[in-house]
Amino acid sequence: MPRSTLSTEANKTGSWRYLRPRYEEKTAPCSAACPAGEDIGKIEMLTTQGLFKEAWETILRENPFPGVCGRVCFHPCERSCNRGEFDDPIAIHSLERFLADTAERYDLKPLMERLPGRPEKVAIAGAGPSGLAAAWFLTQLGYACDVYEASPEAGGILRWGIPVYRLPLAALQREIAQIEAQGVRIHTGRPVTPDFLRDLEKSYSAVYLACGHGRTTSLRVPGEESDGVGDGLKFLEGVRGGGQPAVKGVSAVIGGGNTAVDVARTIVRLGGEALILYRRRRQDMPAFGDEVQMALDEGVKLQELVAPVRIEQDGGRTLVTLRHMRIAGEEGGRGRIEPDGDRTSRVVVDRLYKATGAEAAEGWHNPPAGKGALALSHCVLSLRDGRPAMAWGGDLANDIKSVVHAVASGKQAAIALDTLFREGLDAVLLKLESCTVGNGPSLSMEIHMGGERRLRNRHVVAYGEINTDYFRYAPRMTQPRLVREERVRTFTEIDLRVSGNIAMREAERCFNCGLCNQCDNCHLFCPDMSVIHDQSAQGRHINYDYCKGCGLCVVECPRNAMTLEEEIR
Amino acid sequence: MKQVLEGSQAVAEAVRLAGVQVVSAYPITPQTHIVEILSDYCATGKMNAKFLRVESEHSCMAALIGAQSAGVRTFTATSGQGLALMHELLHWASGARLPIVMAEVNRALAPGWNIWVDQTDTLAQRDTGWIQLYCEDSQEVIDTTLQAYKLAESVALPVMVVLDAFFLSHTYEPVDVPSQEEADRFLPPYEARFQLDTAAPCSFGPLVPPAVYMEMRHDMAAAMDTALTNFARIEDDYERLFGRRYGAVEAVACDDAEIVFVTSGTITSTTRLVLENLRGRGEKLGMVKIKLFRPFPVEEVRKALEGAKKIAVIDRNFSFGASGIFAQEVRAALYNAPDHAPVFGYIAGIGGRDVTPEVLEEIYWKTKHNALPERESVWIGLQEVSHGS
Numbered sequence: 001m002p003r004s005t006l007s008t009e010a011n012k013t014g015s016w017r018y019l020r021p022r023y024e025e026k027t028a029p030c031s032a033a034c035p036a037g038e039d040i041g042k043i044e045m046l047t048t049q050g051l052f053k054e055a056w057e058t059i060l061r062e063n064p065f066p067g068v069c070g071r072v073c074f075h076p077c078e079r080s081c082n083r084g085e086f087d088d089p090i091a092i093h094s095l096e097r098f099l100a101d102t103a104e105r106y107d108l109k110p111l112m113e114r115l116p117g118r119p120e121k122v123a124i125a126g127a128g129p130s131g132l133a134a135a136w137f138l139t140q141l142g143y144a145c146d147v148y149e150a151s152p153e154a155g156g157i158l159r160w161g162i163p164v165y166r167l168p169l170a171a172l173q174r175e176i177a178q179i180e181a182q183g184v185r186i187h188t189g190r191p192v193t194p195d196f197l198r199d200l201e202k203s204y205s206a207v208y209l210a211c212g213h214g215r216t217t218s219l220r221v222p223g224e225e226s227d228g229v230g231d232g233l234k235f236l237e238g239v240r241g242g243g244q245p246a247v248k249g250v251s252a253v254i255g256g257g258n259t260a261v262d263v264a265r266t267i268v269r270l271g272g273e274a275l276i277l278y279r280r281r282r283q284d285m286p287a288f289g290d291e292v293q294m295a296l297d298e299g300v301k302l303q304e305l306v307a308p309v310r311i312e313q314d315g316g317r318t319l320v321t322l323r324h325m326r327i328a329g330e331e332g333g334r335g336r337i338e339p340d341g342d343r344t345s346r347v348v349v350d351r352l353y354k355a356t357g358a359e360a361a362e363g364w365h366n367p368p369a370g371k372g373a374l375a376l377s378h379c380v381l382s383l384r385d386g387r388p389a390m391a392w393g394g395d396l397a398n399d400i401k402s403v404v405h406a407v408a409s410g411k412q413a414a415i416a417l418d419t420l421f422r423e424g425l426d427a428v429l430l431k432l433e434s435c436t437v438g439n440g441p442s443l444s445m446e447i448h449m450g451g452e453r454r455l456r457n458r459h460v461v462a463y464g465e466i467n468t469d470y471f472r473y474a475p476r477m478t479q480p481r482l483v484r485e486e487r488v489r490t491f492t493e494i495d496l497r498v499s500g501n502i503a504m505r506e507a508e509r510c511f512n513c514g515l516c517n518q519c520d521n522c523h524l525f526c527p528d529m530s531v532i533h534d535q536s537a538q539g540r541h542i543n544y545d546y547c548k549g550c551g552l553c554v555v556e557c558p559r560n561a562m563t564l565e566e567e568i569r
Numbered sequence: 570m571k572q573v574l575e576g577s578q579a580v581a582e583a584v585r586l587a588g589v590q591v592v593s594a595y596p597i598t599p600q601t602h603i604v605e606i607l608s609d610y611c612a613t614g615k616m617n618a619k620f621l622r623v624e625s626e627h628s629c630m631a632a633l634i635g636a637q638s639a640g641v642r643t644f645t646a647t648s649g650q651g652l653a654l655m656h657e658l659l660h661w662a663s664g665a666r667l668p669i670v671m672a673e674v675n676r677a678l679a680p681g682w683n684i685w686v687d688q689t690d691t692l693a694q695r696d697t698g699w700i701q702l703y704c705e706d707s708q709e710v711i712d713t714t715l716q717a718y719k720l721a722e723s724v725a726l727p728v729m730v731v732l733d734a735f736f737l738s739h740t741y742e743p744v745d746v747p748s749q750e751e752a753d754r755f756l757p758p759y760e761a762r763f764q765l766d767t768a769a770p771c772s773f774g775p776l777v778p779p780a781v782y783m784e785m786r787h788d789m790a791a792a793m794d795t796a797l798t799n800f801a802r803i804e805d806d807y808e809r810l811f812g813r814r815y816g817a818v819e820a821v822a823c824d825d826a827e828i829v830f831v832t833s834g835t836i837t838s839t840t841r842l843v844l845e846n847l848r849g850r851g852e853k854l855g856m857v858k859i860k861l862f863r864p865f866p867v868e869e870v871r872k873a874l875e876g877a878k879k880i881a882v883i884d885r886n887f888s889f890g891a892s893g894i895f896a897q898e899v900r901a902a903l904y905n906a907p908d909h910a911p912v913f914g915y916i917a918g919i920g921g922r923d924v925t926p927e928v929l930e931e932i933y934w935k936t937k938h939n940a941l942p943e944r945e946s947v948w949i950g951l952q953e954v955s956h957g958s
Contacts, residue, residue, distance in 0.1 A: 001638070001665045001763050002785065004775040 685921020
């Protein structure tokens with residue numbers, strides 16, 4: 001055996017390299033699918049490590065409502081989770097809720113980065129999720145904010161529209177208090193009227209209008225104004241205000257969204273019977289599938305493919321004439337419907353609630369279109385000569401009316417206004433583009449504020465780019481819930497807390513797509529001993545004097561946090 | 570103790586008795602039984618050894634080179650395409666002077682895809698610096714495998730123990746299996762002359778310039794020569810303990826023979842029968858079995874064949890554009906010997922075809938009836954084939 005004790009360091013084998021590996025974090029599909037752009041891969045990594053406060057703060061950088069969204073968000077993140085192609089997606093919403101619960105349990109105070117104070121002040125109309133999110137982000141960016149809310153308490157749809165069995169009051173109040181603790185001033189009982197708006201324009205540099213869609217849309221059916229017909233949103237608001245409306249007998253609910261399902265389930269809890277009448281099929285309902293299933297479990301009845309054409313009062317009862325519909329194709333992933341000939345039927349109920357959607361309470365709440373209005377993905381910006389900037393967000397500007405989209409609006413408006421103040425209108429689009437997570441439209445406040453996240457490649461990691469040899473099949477956690485029998489007679493929250501153990505085990509299932517979790521495979525597999533540990537944030541670097549560019553490190557990286565490129569010489 | 574074993578099992582028992590510490594292999598028919606047994610021994614603790622699963626024969630030999638460099642006894646088994654894939658590392662193992670032992674079950678090379686016996690796979694590796702030992706039956710397999718470790722370690726060169734596919738690897742025969750104590754008395758624990766040692770770091774296999782390389786190769790050549798004499802000494806040791814010896818070359822009834830068959834592998838056993846039959850009819854047939862192919866025992870071959878009038882070499886292999894490989898080697902060995910007999914080359918049993926007593930008698934009569942070889946290689950038993958259009 002030829003042997004040598006001479007050093008071979010003089011032979012810089014790195015010169016043989018024609019491919020070059022480097023550390024480069026990429027974008028997890030969940031974070032790009034989250035309208036709030038939450039850094040989910042990192043959040044789960046921190047959770048796995050037991051760093052619950054840091055994980056919670058990582059959410060707060062992009063969304064001030066982990067406790068709310070952990071409960072009521074429709075979690076599009078989970079649908080895009082790469083783990084879903086392996087076994088089951090990560091229960092991201094349950095982990096978000098867990099982190100918020102942990103913060104509540106230990107009364108954690110977040111340590112938020114805040115830029116130096118700015119002279120501009122922003123007025124916000126509406127203390128719903130969008131207005132509060134805008135205030136939260138603008139405060140981080142150094143602006144003083146005043147939020148004006150018409151109702152006696154802040155929260156908007158979260159306070160008045162979502163039943164407490166889905167979102168307990170304490171969870172909401174905690175996060176609103178946290179926003180106020182950052183210095184946001186919330187003025188309740190102060191509706192923004194056209195006159196008041198003119199006053200605001202005098203003392204603020206910008207106004208963000210986020211007063212939501214609070215008025216139930218009309219059915220455009222004869223008899224809908226009669227006594228036996230109620231407004232679903234108003235009904236929920238009454239119950240959340242402490243009311244106990246009489247619901248004896250059978251109540252029909254028209255609609256297929258979350259409001260319709262919430263109304264029906266609230267009726268059940270108040271001792272009544274509920275029948276949802278929906279013009280499409282169950283699978284076409286915009287309400288969350290889980291909620292629909294629980295509603296049916298709780299005894300709510302659903303009649304599909306019927307639309308009311310006439311409502312009549314008949315001896316204290318309500319007579320609804322229904323036109324039968326049929327599916328005539330697909331549109332936008334849902335069934336397209338048409339009348340099923342002349343078929344009709346009638347149903348007699350004790351009362352009827354409209355829950356077919358909502359619109360702006362006042363026509364002037366709606367954003368302008370056309371010239372002078374800059375329509376962005378989640379908000380509309382308008383600049384008028386000599387007057388403060390105006391922005392519209394939340395339900396007023398979003399196609400999808402969800403809490404997390406409202407948060408996305410608030411964030412986009414905050415970044416747009418910040419850029420407008422600092423760099424002028426021309427810079428706004430470019431700035432928004434630079435804060436995009438993945439292929440957009442989600443935005444990251446951390447990137448806007450110059451955080452580490454800006455260094456990531458926008459490339460969204462695909463399932464095929466994960467080295468699944470490093471992962472074992474493991475079942476997704478089951479969200480513990482109240483039993484059905486208990487649910488139907490109480491407004492107690494249905495989803496129960498989970499332990500740190502369960503949460504950590506679930507978070508450990510996460511691929512952390514595109515993110516380095518210091519697994520050190522690159523070091524272990526490097527045949528040239530060219531991955532050198534150091535004190536940097538990366539924890540290691542590549543010694544290019546000897547790296548031959550074999551690419552083993554990149555292949556053995558379980559999560560695609562490395563990139564192999566052609567060597568340019 | 571006598572046991573009824575397959576040739577494959579005989580290999581595995583010898584590997585167990587040799588106290589091998591690292592086994593690595595990639596499955597390939599007809600070798601697989603050997604490592605199946607060994608993986609079971611490793612898993613159940615019957616052997617205190619690590620079984621390394623690998624993704625190819627190339628990786629397998631690389632793994633054994635690493636393990637043997639770290640100072641442990643190693644083993645692998647392969648066949649046909651598997652050996653071909655190892656080719657680069659066969660050179661490395663011998664050049665690094667690592668006494669790795671391999672069982673090679675001869676298998677025809679593809680295409681045509683064929684799992685049956687043919688010696689071309691091992692003979693094509695004759696220049697890799699590996700010692701090659703061809704076995705005739707299961708008893709010889711177990712004895713040779715044990716001896717292989719002693720031989721390999723005595724000259725720091727790797728050894729291939731070669732078996733015929735199925736006729737030997739998958740055939741059950743009574744085998745006298747030494748006890749562990751007996752085996753230990755024959756084969757002492759392995760002590761590497763050099764091994765990887767983090768306490769005394771040095772690089773193994775660095776760049777070697779022309780000023781040194783030639784001497785390294787000459788050392789290997791000398792080690793091969795030494796292997797020839799060591800083999801005889803090791804057989805002496807073995808015979809003392811177990812009463813069995815085979816010889817690098819075995820000469821049978823050569824003293825008065827007019828025609829001498831040169832054989833290897835299981836064809837030898839059939840030849841023993843044919844020899845007896847023909848002798849019974851007054852035909853003067855002798856036989857020389859070649860067991861040690863590398864180093865080639867030139868002197869012993871010359872001596873065994875010195876009285877023969879005609880020599881018939883039976884090759885279950887072929888070197889395209891030349892002839893049967895044993896025939897080449899025999900011719901080369903005899904060329905500088907005075908007054909040697911003409912060498913008749915016969916090709917038989919290629920790709921697992923049976924070499925029956927009738928085939929061997931046909932070879933005998935062909936040799937007897939021709940004064941000189943018709944051509945370098947005569948293929949026996951070829952059928953008429955149509956090549957289509």
